[in-house]
Structures are given as structure tokens and as C-alpha cells.
Amino acid sequence: MVGYSRLMEADERGTLARLRTHRIELIDPVIDRNHGRIIKTTGDGLLVEFHSVADAVRASIEIQDRMRRRNSDVPADRRIEFRVGINLGDIIFEDGDIYGDGVNIASRVEQLAEVGGICLTAAVHNQVDGRLEATFEDLGEKPLKNITRPVRVYRVLPGVDGHANAPPQGSPGAGQRSAVVKPSIAVLPFANMSGDPEQEYFADGLTEDILTELSRRRELFVISRTSSFVYKGQAANMREVAQKLGARYLVEGSVRKAADRLRITVQLIDTATDVHIWAERYDRKLDDIFAVQDEIASAIVATLPGRLEAAQQDQLARTKPANMAAYECVLAAKVLHHKSAREDNVEAQKMIDRALALDPDYAHAHAWRGCILGQAWGYGWVKDKDAVFNEVMFELDRAIALDDNDADVHRILAAIAIVRNDMTRARYHQDRALALNPNYDLVVVQMGELFTWLGQSAEGVDWIHRAMKLNPHHPSRFWGHLGRAHFVGRQYAKAIEAFMHMATFDAQQHGFLAASYAWLGDTTASAAHVARMRELDLELDLEKFLATMHYARAEDLQHLKEGLQKAGF
Structure with missing residues (x-):
């Protein structure tokens, strides 16, 4: 010890x-x-x-x-x-x-x-x-x-789930059940380019904050500070550094101060291909150096995992499912899940089942299987809702037993509690997820959703904006969350503006647009959105639509109902 x-x-x-x-x-x-x-x-x-x-x-x-x-x-x-x-x-x-x-x-x-x-x-x-x-x-x-x-x-070199690396094809142990090969990432000490020794503390502190916050992401393996700080002040070949650290991806950056201004640059490098996946520059006024440090670290760690996943999705598109490792199967399942379509949900279930066949003790995969099945359950894409719900809870119980510190587990448990209209339990798991990873955009945006269902639209809008600021590359559905929050606040024009950032709408989003236009008195636009609702779901009626809502206040549900009736639905 x-x-x-x-x-x-x-x-x-x-x-x-x-x-x-x-x-x-x-x-x-x-x-x-x-x-x-x-x-x-x-x-x-x-x-x-x-x-x-x-x-x-x-x-x-x-x-x-x-x-x-x-x-x-x-x-x-x-x-x-x-x-x-x-x-x-x-x-x-x-x-x-x-x-x-x-x-x-x-x-x-x-x-x-x-x-x-x-x-x-x-x-x-x-x-x-x-x-x-x-x-x-x-x-x-x-x-x-x-x-x-x-x-x-x-x-023992870091690599798989902290230590083990998967054996190469053809070696002893290959083809057997293996630990999860998570993408490994190292954050090199940020360079102080200002010539001011005082800024050395800021650069090191920023690097350590990024390391700490990235370590909260269970889907990543982050090389320790002890290992990465060996390269402080050294000009080294990126590929050689990555090999020595056992990292596929490297984060490097610099800090430059001039008068009361601070410029920070950061880039993410795939060392296997020498490709710069992502680069960003942050210019800030140096009013409070610690506040700037927190803001920049939060922005970087909220954006990095998404950029890393986007880069890996390109590789997955060229990979046959039979050749995918457990982590890659989970990533592919997530992509399919986020499309929110019935046929994609079926494919997502197949991919997540394959991940768990490869590693039955992969907590993150159990959590996402619960999420994917929960999506099918919530949208009514299943024959036996009770049986599927029991499966969802089994998966989440298994995930939390394997890793109680996975923010995704608590985020999904909060989402399930919302669907069951159990807002007290939802708030507990939401707070736990936020404590585990305060810079995870999916957790932050879901806090906004929760406040929206509770009827606290101003707080909902604030949290959703915070998630968008954390991750400028956020999924388009964040705009849908913002539109619903504004609708609860009776800000119909702002609701419509938010929804209009989305490229396509599902039946529910058309419903909120129809109600928003109806409350503004635009009967032509509201009728058009009602027509699109019926085209997308022939069996949808007002009762079924309202049954998918989880408002804690009766007046919020009545407000939506009256808007839809005004629209002719």
C-alpha cells in the first residue's frame, strides 16, 4: 500500500x-x-x-x-x-x-x-x-x-481495462473471451509559450485538470500523469512517445499569455495514422485564472470523447462486425441507438449483444444494453413491455454491480425513472451521474430535460445551453430538448427557433411544432405539422401522444393538449 x-x-x-x-x-x-x-x-x-x-x-x-x-x-x-x-x-x-x-x-x-x-x-x-x-x-x-x-x-503495460492488451490474431488466447480494448489516450504537458514562469503553474494545472476529468469517462483508458509528465519540456517524436506510453491517441497543447489575454491551443492526434483529428483555439480574458482553467478544461474534455468517437466511426464503417472488439461493438451500437429509429434499434441490440458475448463483465456494455432496450420499451417497439422492462432493470443492476462509478449507468437509471414518472429517483441518479462526471454533455443535457418535465423551464433551458456550450459538436437532438423546454416556458417563438436547427423531425417533434404554431395563431403551419405527424405514424392519436409525456404538473400536460387540439389533432 x-x-x-x-x-x-x-x-x-x-x-x-x-x-x-x-x-x-x-x-x-x-x-x-x-x-x-x-x-x-x-x-x-x-x-x-x-x-x-x-x-x-x-x-x-x-x-x-x-x-x-x-x-x-x-x-x-x-x-x-x-x-x-x-x-x-x-x-x-x-x-x-x-x-x-x-x-x-x-x-x-x-x-x-x-x-x-x-x-x-x-x-x-x-x-x-x-x-x-x-x-x-x-x-x-x-x-x-x-x-x-x-x-x-x-x-505490465497499460492498455486493456487498465493493464492487459488483447492478444494478436493467431496468438495463444486469441479468439477467447478477452478484456475490453478501450481507446487509450495520453495528455502531454501543455507547453508554456509566454516566457512567463508564472504561467508554468497554469499550464501544468490545466494539463492535470484535463487528465482528471478525462479519467471520469469509463469508455476511455487514460495514461497516468506520472507517465505523461516524463515528457515535460521535451521535443519528442509523437509516435515514439505513444508507443512508450501505450497510447493510441495523444493530446498536446500550448498556453500563451499577452497582457491580460490568454490563448490556449489544443489538438488531438491519432498516432497510428499521424492524423490530427481535432484542433481548437481558446482566447480568453484573464480576469480569474482559475475560472479560465476550469472553463477550458471542461470544454476540452466535453469535446474530446465525441471527436475521438467520430474518428473511430469512420474506421468502424470499414470493419466487418465479426472482426469488431467489444468496445467497437458498443460504439457501433451507440451510433445506431442515437438514430432513434425502430430498425436501427434492432441492429443496435445485435451489436450490444455481441459486445457482451465478447466480454460478459463489461459494465459499460451492460449499461448501454439497458439504454437500447429502454429506448425500444419507451417507444413501444416491443411486444411484451413488462418482460423488456425487467430486462432493462437487470442490465442496469448488473452494470451498477460491476461499476457503481460509471456516470452512464446512473444517467440511464435516471432516464428510466423519468419514463416511469418517478422524479424523486430520477433526481437521485441524475445528481449521482453529475457528481461522477460534471463535464459529460449527455448527463448535463438530461438535467435540463428533468427540469423541463418538472415544469422548471428556465432551469431546463440553462442546463441545456450549458451542455451545448460544453460540447459544440453536440447531437442535433439537443435542439429538440431546448425546444421542449421553451414550450413549457410558453416561449413559442423560441421553441420553434430551436426545433428549426434540426435537419429532420420525428412525430413527437412535429407535435411540439404544431402546438407552438397553434398557440401563436398560425393555423396553416400548425396544420402542416399535424399532417406530417399522421404521415409518420398512422396509428398515432392524441391519447397515445400525451401518454409519452412525463410532466410532473398537470397544467403542463393540459397546456400541450390544448395546443395540439388548437392545431386540429
Whole structure:
């Protein structure tokens, strides 16, 4: 355990309680499941013996990955983190303890590991290389304290779900169930171009804020600050840096100050193709340096994942589904889901089912399966609504059991609660999602939706505008949310203006446009939108339309009903 003395000095009782919780819920069960035996505890450490080095490495990877997820929303000064060392060698059993060089070397190798990392000896590496879904970096021969000969040491490289990398096609383990290959991204220290040493703090702080906020996104694997800051002030080849860090994508930027103005540039690079996926420039007046730092960091982390997904969608279009990894299947399913069409929903279900077949313990995939099935349930595209709803809740319960810190899980639970008109539960999950990832545009815009259903249109409009500002490349449906919020506020012209930003309308959006024009007295326009509603859904009537609304106040539902009746629906 790293920083044990510091944590104990700051909060002895709380540290022991948190460590005990991690032991009971995570560490001891993982060791037991992998046929390990805890020989002894040393306050800040564990000595564990395994029958198989593969079991030892597998258990270590799982513990470190899950501890990283557990720590994602814990302040840095309160995190319980570990280093792991693994060795294969002869040991002496005596009075329930084990001794010998094998144990001593494992202890020394552990000290070479970085925080949250795993180091192992060549003896271990030779046994597991190619047998496990992990890749390793050769650190060379290392002199170890009180060990006469140097020992070759390897570290487990970040890559898949924190550590393991998927084996290449044709290698041992390929084709078997594998951990999720998330897109890996490293944020290099922003360069201070102003010549002002004071701005060095700002540049470093901005880099750290971006790293922290990106780490909240469960669909990304973010390389740690410790690794990326090695390249501070260095002119290095991007591809070489990416290879050393184990990152596919790099974020780099610069900060320049002149008088009371600040200019920040940022770009996202795909190192596999040397393509600049996205670049942006931010010019701000330096009234409050910390407020500017927060604003820029929020804007960057809200935009980056969407730009990264857009780049990957181009690749997916050229990839056969049978060749897609679990993450790619989830990404393809999301794209189909956002089209909000019945046939696309069916295809999205197929893609998300494939993702879970590849990795049954992929929490993010379970969450999105719940979301995709929830869309079909909400639109009435299913025969047995009760059975499908039970499936939705099963998927979300499974996702939250696997990863309670995934903002998407709580966002989707909030959406389901809204559809069930349970606004108290919706607000709980919405607040939790927002706390986990305050810069996630889908969470922020859904907060605006929630306020709209509650009849608080001004707050709804404010949150939706905030989401749009966070992600200037937001989906067009954000304009639909804004239009509905303005309609609740009886601002019909603004509602129409918002809807008109959309390229196409579904029956529900035509309905709000019809009601808005009707309240403004434009019978020609309102009748035209009613006609389009009927063309899009021959079975739609007023009762069915209103049944899809979730207003908490009866007057808001009545207001929509009267507008539609004025339009002739």
C-alpha cells in the first residue's frame, strides 16, 4: 500500500476502515478466486502465495484495475493505492510463514513498481508471456537491495481495462473471451509559450485538470500523469512517445499569455495514422485564472470523447462486425441507438449483444444494453413491455454491480425513472451521474430535460445551453430538448427557433411544432405539422401522444393538449 504512514497520520480510523472494506469486497475474494493464499499481512502489505504464476498475474491485474475504478471519484490525498511485485522461485515453509530468496526478490521488485502498477521478474514473464491477455515492458536488469545478482524485471503495460492488451490474431488466447480494448489516450504537458514562469503553474494545472476529468469517462483508458509528465519540456517524436506510453491517441497543447489575454491551443492526434483529428483555439480574458482553467478544461474534455468517437466511426464503417472488439461493438451500437429509429434499434441490440458475448463483465456494455432496450420499451417497439422492462432493470443492476462509478449507468437509471414518472429517483441518479462526471454533455443535457418535465423551464433551458456550450459538436437532438423546454416556458417563438436547427423531425417533434404554431395563431403551419405527424405514424392519436409525456404538473400536460387540439389533432 502506497503512502500508508501518511494516510494513517491524517485519518487512522478512516484509513483502516477503507482498507478493511477493500479487503472484504475486492482483494480477498479475488485472491481466493485465483487460488491464492494470504500468508501474512504487514499492516501496509500482503504476502500471498499462488500455485500458478498465471493466477498471480491475473489476480494482480484485476485488483489494480478495480482499485483504479474505485479511486476515480476519491480525492487524491485519500486514495488507497498499491504496488505489486511478483516472483517465481523456491520458498521455505515454516510455522505458517514462507521465507527465502523467492520472497525477498518479490518484495524488492514490488518497490520498483509505479503507483497502481505491477512489476514481475523474468521467471514470471517467461511463464505467462503469450498465455495471458497482457503485454509487458522489459525494464532490463535491476540491482536489488541485499540480492547479490541483478534481476531482469518487466512491468505490465497499460492498455486493456487498465493493464492487459488483447492478444494478436493467431496468438495463444486469441479468439477467447478477452478484456475490453478501450481507446487509450495520453495528455502531454501543455507547453508554456509566454516566457512567463508564472504561467508554468497554469499550464501544468490545466494539463492535470484535463487528465482528471478525462479519467471520469469509463469508455476511455487514460495514461497516468506520472507517465505523461516524463515528457515535460521535451521535443519528442509523437509516435515514439505513444508507443512508450501505450497510447493510441495523444493530446498536446500550448498556453500563451499577452497582457491580460490568454490563448490556449489544443489538438488531438491519432498516432497510428499521424492524423490530427481535432484542433481548437481558446482566447480568453484573464480576469480569474482559475475560472479560465476550469472553463477550458471542461470544454476540452466535453469535446474530446465525441471527436475521438467520430474518428473511430469512420474506421468502424470499414470493419466487418465479426472482426469488431467489444468496445467497437458498443460504439457501433451507440451510433445506431442515437438514430432513434425502430430498425436501427434492432441492429443496435445485435451489436450490444455481441459486445457482451465478447466480454460478459463489461459494465459499460451492460449499461448501454439497458439504454437500447429502454429506448425500444419507451417507444413501444416491443411486444411484451413488462418482460423488456425487467430486462432493462437487470442490465442496469448488473452494470451498477460491476461499476457503481460509471456516470452512464446512473444517467440511464435516471432516464428510466423519468419514463416511469418517478422524479424523486430520477433526481437521485441524475445528481449521482453529475457528481461522477460534471463535464459529460449527455448527463448535463438530461438535467435540463428533468427540469423541463418538472415544469422548471428556465432551469431546463440553462442546463441545456450549458451542455451545448460544453460540447459544440453536440447531437442535433439537443435542439429538440431546448425546444421542449421553451414550450413549457410558453416561449413559442423560441421553441420553434430551436426545433428549426434540426435537419429532420420525428412525430413527437412535429407535435411540439404544431402546438407552438397553434398557440401563436398560425393555423396553416400548425396544420402542416399535424399532417406530417399522421404521415409518420398512422396509428398515432392524441391519447397515445400525451401518454409519452412525463410532466410532473398537470397544467403542463393540459397546456400541450390544448395546443395540439388548437392545431386540429
